[in-house]
Amino acid sequence: MTTDSPSEKRLEQLREQASREGVVPGRGVDVAGGPIPRKPGYYGQPVVKPPVWTWQIPIYFFVGGLGGMSAVIAAAALPFHHVGLVRAAMWLAAIGVVLSPILLILDLGRPHLFINMLRVFKPQSAMSMGVWILTGFGACVVPGLIALELHALHMFAGAMDQFLRFTAGLLIFGSAFFGALLATYTGVLIGATAIPAWFLHRILLPIHFGTAGLGCAAASLELLGHRIAPLNAIGFFAAAVESALLIWLSVGKHGAADRAIHEHSSGWLIRIGEILNGPLALVLRFFGLVPLAAISFLIGALVSRFGWIAVGKISGSDPESVFAAERY
Numbered sequence: 001m002t003t004d005s006p007s008e009k010r011l012e013q014l015r016e017q018a019s020r021e022g023v024v025p026g027r028g029v030d031v032a033g034g035p036i037p038r039k040p041g042y043y044g045q046p047v048v049k050p051p052v053w054t055w056q057i058p059i060y061f062f063v064g065g066l067g068g069m070s071a072v073i074a075a076a077a078l079p080f081h082h083v084g085l086v087r088a089a090m091w092l093a094a095i096g097v098v099l100s101p102i103l104l105i106l107d108l109g110r111p112h113l114f115i116n117m118l119r120v121f122k123p124q125s126a127m128s129m130g131v132w133i134l135t136g137f138g139a140c141v142v143p144g145l146i147a148l149e150l151h152a153l154h155m156f157a158g159a160m161d162q163f164l165r166f167t168a169g170l171l172i173f174g175s176a177f178f179g180a181l182l183a184t185y186t187g188v189l190i191g192a193t194a195i196p197a198w199f200l201h202r203i204l205l206p207i208h209f210g211t212a213g214l215g216c217a218a219a220s221l222e223l224l225g226h227r228i229a230p231l232n233a234i235g236f237f238a239a240a241v242e243s244a245l246l247i248w249l250s251v252g253k254h255g256a257a258d259r260a261i262h263e264h265s266s267g268w269l270i271r272i273g274e275i276l277n278g279p280l281a282l283v284l285r286f287f288g289l290v291p292l293a294a295i296s297f298l299i300g301a302l303v304s305r306f307g308w309i310a311v312g313k314i315s316g317s318d319p320e321s322v323f324a325a326e327r328y
Contacts, residue, residue: 048194050316051309053107058305060103061186064134065213065301066220067096068179071141073217073234075176078169083152085226086172090145092220093175096182097138104134130185137178144171183213190312196322197258197315198308204245205308211241212301215277219294227290235285235293242278242300249274260315269307276300 074089147168151161187209191202198205215238218231249261249270260266277300284293315321 048316048322050314051190051193051195051312053309053312055306056103056107058302058309060100060107061209061305061308062216062302063096063099063103064186065183065209066216067093067100067141068137068182069210069213069217070096070220071137071172071175071179072183072214073221073231075173077230078172082228085221085228087148087152088221088224088226089217090141090148090172090175092217093137093141093179094145097134097141100134100182101138104131127189130182130189133178133181133185137175137182140171140174140178144168144175147171180210184210190308193312194322195312195316196254196318197260197311200254200258204248208242208245211238212277212304214238215242215281215297216301219297222290222294232285232290235290235297236282239278239282239285239293239297242274242297243282244278246271246274246278256318256320258315259321260311260318264310264314266307266310266314269303269310273300273302273304273307276303 070089070092074086074093077085077089144167147164150156151164151168154161156164184206187205187207188202190198191205193199214234218234218238222231222235261270277297281293281297281300284290284296
């Protein structure tokens with residue numbers, strides 16, 4: 001190379017930047033015929049293994065969050081004797097109990113793999129804990145809903161009815177405990193990985209997933225006809241938190257490390273989802289358009305789940321993001 005060639009000038013720029021900052025996140029110089037391969041990563045292979053999850057997992061994140069937080073709302077409404085709201089919320093939780101294992105089994109490909117995960121209990125494994133949380137959630141929701149329906153329909157009287165009432169209440173609070181864990185553990189699951197864009201937001205993700213699940217549960221109950229002030233307040237709260245998250249994610253704090261959130265189709269999915277369940281849902285609620293706000297929030301939360309999976313795939317396949325994330 002001559003001293004005034006573009007490659008030589010670029011090398012001088014890289015030396016100056018490395019001298020000032022210690023790290024050069026940008027593109028280097030390709031030397032034709034040189035010993036360093038042009039392909040990124042280790043001879044064209046990603047530095048870390050990107051996720052191979054398909055469409056079932058983002059829907060599982062969505063359904064699990066909605067069902068889990070529905071149980072939380074049911075437990076909150078129970079002391080105030082909103083029987084109709086409690087029943088509707090528990091039915092939503094039951095739908096989550098049915099669909100979540102189906103989606104996980106479809107992703108795993110073989111049903112016995114899901115059952116095999118129950119053979120061990122590993123607190124240090126987010127995946128193992130997730131399976132046990134889902135199992136505990138189902139063990140509370142199904143009998144709790146049965147007891148609640150038997151009590152609400154007055155099929156028994158006297159001591160038996162009191163027993164059903166006590167059992168239903170106990171199991172609903174148990175459902176709320178496991179439901180809150182179910183709605184938030186998915187954020188812990190993807191944050192506890194080597195995927196740069198996920199790992200860098202590992203503290204934010206459980207809060208984000210839990211809030212989105214809570215907003216989806218409230219929105220679903222409102223669409224089912226439960227137009228009450230507490231659910232509207234939950235809708236305002238969830239939309240406000242998601243709006244703040246949109247602002248947070250719009251500020252590029254990590255450069256190349258999490259650029260999958262700001263660029264590519266994955267970045268657009270994240271932004272579209274957060275606009276729908278954040279600012280748009282907030283404005284619609286402010287003007288009293290509750291059904292439209294509920295629909296906007298639900299669509300936004302679902303799009304956002306697909307966005308986070310797409311972010312993981314792109315970020316995991318980007319060697320420069322992996323190397324840049326080592327600074328954080």
